[in-house]
Amino acid sequence: MDNTALWNRYQSHLFHDPESGLMLDISRMNFADGFLASMEPTIQKAFAEMAELEGGAIANPDEGRMVGHYWLRSPDLSPADEIAAEIGETVQRIREFAAAVHGGSIAAPDGRPFRKFLVVGIGGSALGPQFVADALGDADNPLPPYFFDNTDPDGMDRVLAQIGPGLAETLTVVISKSGGTKETRNGMLEAEAAYRRAGLYFPRYAVAVTGEGSELDRVATQSGWIARFPMWDWVGGRTSVTSAVGLLPAALQGLDIAGMIEGARLCDQLTRRTETARNPAALLALMWHHATGGKGSRDMVVLPYKDRLLLFSRYLQQLIMESIGKELDRDGNVVCQGISVYGNKGSTDQHAYVQQLREGVNNFFVTFIEVLRDRRGASLPVEPGVTSGDYLAGFLQGTRTALGEKGRESLTITIPEVSPRTVGMLIALFERTVGLYALLVNINAYHQPGVEAGKKAAGTVLALQADIITHLRGTGSSLTADEIAAALGCPDAAETVFRTLLHAAANPDHGIGMEQAKPLTASRFSVQG
Numbered sequence: 015m016d017n018t019a020l021w022n023r024y025q026s027h028l029f030h031d032p033e034s035g036l037m038l039d040i041s042r043m044n045f046a047d048g049f050l051a052s053m054e055p056t057i058q059k060a061f062a063e064m065a066e067l068e069g070g071a072i073a074n075p076d077e078g079r080m081v082g083h084y085w086l087r088s089p090d091l092s093p094a095d096e097i098a099a100e101i102g103e104t105v106q107r108i109r110e111f112a113a114a115v116h117g118g119s120i121a122a123p124d125g126r127p128f129r130k131f132l133v134v135g136i137g138g139s140a141l142g143p144q145f146v147a148d149a150l151g152d153a154d155n156p157l158p159p160y161f162f163d164n165t166d167p168d169g170m171d172r173v174l175a176q177i178g179p180g181l182a183e184t185l186t187v188v189i190s191k192s193g194g195t196k197e198t199r200n201g202m203l204e205a206e207a208a209y210r211r212a213g214l215y216f217p218r219y220a221v222a223v224t225g226e227g228s229e230l231d232r233v234a235t236q237s238g239w240i241a242r243f244p245m246w247d248w249v250g251g252r253t254s255v256t257s258a259v260g261l262l263p264a265a266l267q268g269l270d271i272a273g274m275i276e277g278a279r280l281c282d283q284l285t286r287r288t289e290t291a292r293n294p295a296a297l298l299a300l301m302w303h304h305a306t307g308g309k310g311s312r313d314m315v316v317l318p319y320k321d322r323l324l325l326f327s328r329y330l331q332q333l334i335m336e337s338i339g340k341e342l343d344r345d346g347n348v349v350c351q352g353i354s355v356y357g358n359k360g361s362t363d364q365h366a367y368v369q370q371l372r373e374g375v376n377n378f379f380v381t382f383i384e385v386l387r388d389r390r391g392a393s394l395p396v397e398p399g400v401t402s403g404d405y406l407a408g409f410l411q412g413t414r415t416a417l418g419e420k421g422r423e424s425l426t427i428t429i430p431e432v433s434p435r436t437v438g439m440l441i442a443l444f445e446r447t448v449g450l451y452a453l454l455v456n457i458n459a460y461h462q463p464g465v466e467a468g469k470k471a472a473g474t475v476l477a478l479q480a481d482i483i484t485h486l487r488g489t490g491s492s493l494t495a496d497e498i499a500a501a502l503g504c505p506d507a508a509e510t511v512f513r514t515l516l517h518a519a520a521n522p523d524h525g526i527g528m529e530q531a532k533p534l535t536a537s538r539f540s541v542q543g
């Protein structure tokens with residue numbers, strides 16, 4: 015297609031919302047002329063189901079739950095007055111709590127104001143808050159955030175080292191919808207131990223965001239933590255960033271949560287439209303369907319040309335892949351669905367993998383995210399009449415053209431700037447797109463049966479570890495993994511025994527010694543001391 019034809023295609027399909035400035039360009043996706051018309055009945059059905067979902071239908075049948083993250087921005091849409099009231103009250107409590115922390119009326123036990131906060135969470139209880147904090151954060155925020163988002167001891171040590179003696183001025187927010195996620199429990203205990211080492215009583219520095227009656231809720235209540243904020247069963251972890259999960263950390267950091275909520279609400283209105291060409295989420299969902307054949311046959315490369323949006327792809331990995339990546343469809347057919355998501359930021363990624371995108375295996379489509387505003391204020395010329403921002407914008411267009419010339423497809427989402435409102439819009443845009451796409455491919459986007467398997471297997475490994483150590487202590491001898499597995503009556507677990515002991519021997523915690531042998535798997539292990 016020559017440039018004139020491309021320009022005409024761009025103009026005929028361009029979505030633009032004048033109020034928000036949101037734009038969506040689908041012209042570089044090579045869908046056939048009749049594609050949108052052919053999908054119209056299916057997308058109209060999806061609109062109807064989405065309306066039922068927003069009306070309070072059990073849209074997550076596998077867990078028997080409603081799906082209510084849109085109500086977080088429009089409480090009046092919720093199916094019960096008490097839900098609407100709880101949403102409003104919680105946002106108000108968040109605002110008041112953050113103002114009290116910033117004003118010093120909520121302070122550390124010694125009266126010192128809180129000057130930092132540590133979020134302990136994982137998955138949807140961390141990725142959303144981390145994306146928002148990075149996208150909207152600035153050096154002058156009243157409370158800079160820190161995150162424990164993994165059960166990595168060294169990772170937590172590094173964060174604690176960054177916080178340093180400031181722990182005495184640090185509020186800790188433990189976030190877990192289920193209240194039982196082991197990584198988050200471990201993070202909480204590690205944080206508590208750090209406060210104890212500093213002579214500080216952790217409960218007077220701790221806040222919980224969790225489901226009512228959860229294990230975390232019980233601990234926070236019994237120990238008298240400063241405050242608890244609710245997570246509801248009709249908000250999924252990966253769609254919880256406009257609940258207290260994302261709003262409390264954002265408010266503590268000093269960000270404009272009203273702007274975030276308003277941006278999400280505004281986008282919800284746009285994506286509630288049943289006129290496909292005027293619904294950006296519908297257009298995106300249809301483009302995903304075109305690009306991947308409705309079967310995930312191509313990966314989604316997320317390329318925001320803005321440093322502040324670096325974490326967006328990590329956030330989208332959970333939102334998209336945990337929603338769409340399912341073995342069964344809603345009728346119980348084995349479909350092994352999904353769309354793989356990767357990407358970091360442009361133009362940086364042009365110096366990493368765009369080579370493969372342009373010339374290598376054509377198994378992807380790109381989602382560019384263009385931010386029109388370069389910075390606050392003007393830029394210096396890096397060449398006569400050219401700024402760094404001109405280069406960034408030029409690289410985006412250039413990469414889009416270079417890919418298009420080689421038949422590589424791309425979408426471009428454009429926002430005027432990175433602000434609380436546009437961050438709220440981007441979040442809402444992709445939440446709705448995932449929901450609509452899931453309906454197009456008949457998937458329940460709101461459960462995650464696949465994550466339990468890994469957790470269960472980890473529990474088995476840890477139980478075996480305890481048996482191994484007990485056995486080694488009892489015999490007092492040096493044994494191979496095979497000998498230990500046989501002695502424990504599980505000869506087929508020798509590999510797990512070996513790998514578990516390899517890790518245990520590398521750390522001082524269990525007193526495991528290793529006499530390395532050739533081959534390595536014939537090494538002997540014992541309990542020392």
Ligand SMILES: O=P(O)(O)OC[C@H]1O[C@H](O)[C@H](O)[C@@H](O)[C@@H]1O
Pocket residue numbers: 136137138139189190191192193194195198251252336462465
């Ligand atoms: O918030 P939590 O209950 O601790 O869950 C944290 C995460 O755990 C699991 O990995 C789920 O698959 C995620 O959807 C969830 O966000």
